[in-house]
Amino acid sequence: MILDQGLLYPLTHVSSSALYDLGQVYHDNTTGRIYRYVKAAAACATDVITLLHAVCWDEGGEWIVNNDFAAGTGLGVTAPAGVIIAALPEGYYGWIQQSGLAYCIGDGSIAKGEAVVLDSANDGQLDTMGDGEEEQVIGAAIEDDAPNVHVILRGLY
Amino acid sequence: MLQLSDLTQPLTYYGATTLHVLGSLLYDEEAAKVYRYCRVAAAATNNALAAGECTCADTGGIYYVNNDMAGGTGLGTIPMGVAISAIPENYYGWIQVGGIAAVTITDAGVAAGDFIVNNTGEDGGCDTMADGEEEQVFGIVVADDVGDAADVLLRGLY
Numbered sequence: 001m002i003l004d005q006g007l008l009y010p011l012t013h014v015s016s017s018a019l020y021d022l023g024q025v026y027h028d029n030t031t032g033r034i035y036r037y038v039k040a041a042a043a044c045a046t047d048v049i050t051l052l053h054a055v056c057w058d059e060g061g062e063w064i065v066n067n068d069f070a071a072g073t074g075l076g077v078t079a080p081a082g083v084i085i086a087a088l089p090e091g092y093y094g095w096i097q098q099s100g101l102a103y104c105i106g107d108g109s110i111a112k113g114e115a116v117v118l119d120s121a122n123d124g125q126l127d128t129m130g131d132g133e134e135e136q137v138i139g140a141a142i143e144d145d146a147p148n149v150h151v152i153l154r155g156l157y
Numbered sequence: 158m159l160q161l162s163d164l165t166q167p168l169t170y171y172g173a174t175t176l177h178v179l180g181s182l183l184y185d186e187e188a189a190k191v192y193r194y195c196r197v198a199a200a201a202t203n204n205a206l207a208a209g210e211c212t213c214a215d216t217g218g219i220y221y222v223n224n225d226m227a228g229g230t231g232l233g234t235i236p237m238g239v240a241i242s243a244i245p246e247n248y249y250g251w252i253q254v255g256g257i258a259a260v261t262i263t264d265a266g267v268a269a270g271d272f273i274v275n276n277t278g279e280d281g282g283c284d285t286m287a288d289g290e291e292e293q294v295f296g297i298v299v300a301d302d303v304g305d306a307a308d309v310l311l312r313g314l315y
Contacts, residue, residue, distance in 0.1 A: 027158050032180030032193065032220075034315070099315050100180060101219050112216070113232045115292040134291030140235040142219060152214065152235070155313035 011035060012086035014094035022063040025157065026095065033100030034157045038081070040088045041066040041073055045123035049088040052105050052148065053124030054138070055081045055096060065096060067124040077118040080138045082156055084124075098156040106145025114141050116151055126151065158191070159183040168192065169242035171250035179220040182315055183251065191255030191315060195237065197244045198223040198230055202280040206240040209261025209306070210281030211295075212252055213237055222252060224281040233277040236295035238314050240281075254314035263302040271298045273309060283309070 007026065008019050024037040040049055041058040045068040049055060055065040057079040065081045066074035082096035083104055107119050107127045117136040119127035126149070129137050139151040159181055161168070166176065168185070181194040197206055198215040202225045206212065214235040215221035224240070226233035238252040239260055262282035267273060274293040276282035282305075286294050296309035 027182065029159055029181060030178050032178065032182050034182075113214075113235060115234075129292055131289065134289075137292040140214065140232075142214070150219070152219070154315070157315070 011095050014086055014088050014092045016092055018093045022093075025098075031100060033102075034098050035085070035095040036063070036082060036098050036157070037093065038063045038065045038096050039093050040064070040090050041068070042091055043072055044068055044090050045072070045074075047090055049084050049090075050124060051084055051087050052103055053084045054104055054118055054126055055084060055124070056118060057081045069118050069120055069123050077120045077133070077136050080118050080136065080156060083151075083153070097153065099153050101142075102139070102151050102153050104149055104151050106141070106147045106149040108145060108147045110141045110145040110147075110149055112141055112143050115139070116141055116149075161185055161187075168251050171242065171244040171248045173248055175249050179249070182254070185256075189256050190253055190258075192241070192251040193220070193238060193254045193315060194249065195220045195222045195252050196249050197221070197246050198225070199247055200229050201225055201246050202229075205243050205245040206252075207261070207281065208240055208242050209259055210240045211236065211238075211260055211262065211275050211283045212240060212281075213275050226275050226277045226280050226282070233275050234290075234293050236275050236293060236314065238295075239309070239311065253311065255311050257299060258296070258309050258311050259306065260309050261306050263305050263307050265302060265305055267298050267302045267307055269298055269300045272296070273298055 068074040212222040223231035225231040239258040244250040264284040272286040
């Protein structure tokens, strides 16, 4: 893992060229959160992936992410990758969160304690897990969404 | 992640005040195990966690854990890890979240290879995953339980 002293810029820094090898993992000792260095896909649901959006892996290559769950090149709800911590333009490089307490956007129906998955109907958002979606779970909500919601991420790293 | 060399107290030490940031992760390279720094809820079963008990999230706050799976403030279906030592209510300490853990309260019916979940019918316990509980899985049983004890390879907790 990359150590504190190994970061060249703040975790929220994004850039048009890679600062680290794609897929690198960073653990923040002050929060217990884990991040992975990724690239935004060439064509996302929005030209810039919005802060707090959840993302999935993309067919464009290893460690490429997308907020487009239902169309395009995103691999969708069965391939969750993490949560955006800084707005990430298409084709840019930056860190996403994969473990620990994350702030996300719900669909307005998530209740405290529920397991959550990527929302197939709303790009970048989360939804309550339904029967048959158990393998897609990315974490548990610790509060009702309003629609933003804190989630304890699990199983992504 | 923190290393054992970063600690000022043994891994099993608990205190009334925090020594680390809540949620911190620690990797014990020699044992190949991962731990998270948590706070025990204000109302736990038996007023404390015991070594080997399974824990769940708690409504008291982020990285609060509880052995009370079915009542009180514990969120039994959200697994958090396995206690490695006694920690009283409202105290801070480490629980195990990665590697092979020794759990002490199974339902006496778990077998090698079973996926396990928190047992919402027995505080501090775990049992074999049933259909519809897939998202609650936090480990795979290494060998059939002996009495109520079993070794579990933890997964998905951090």
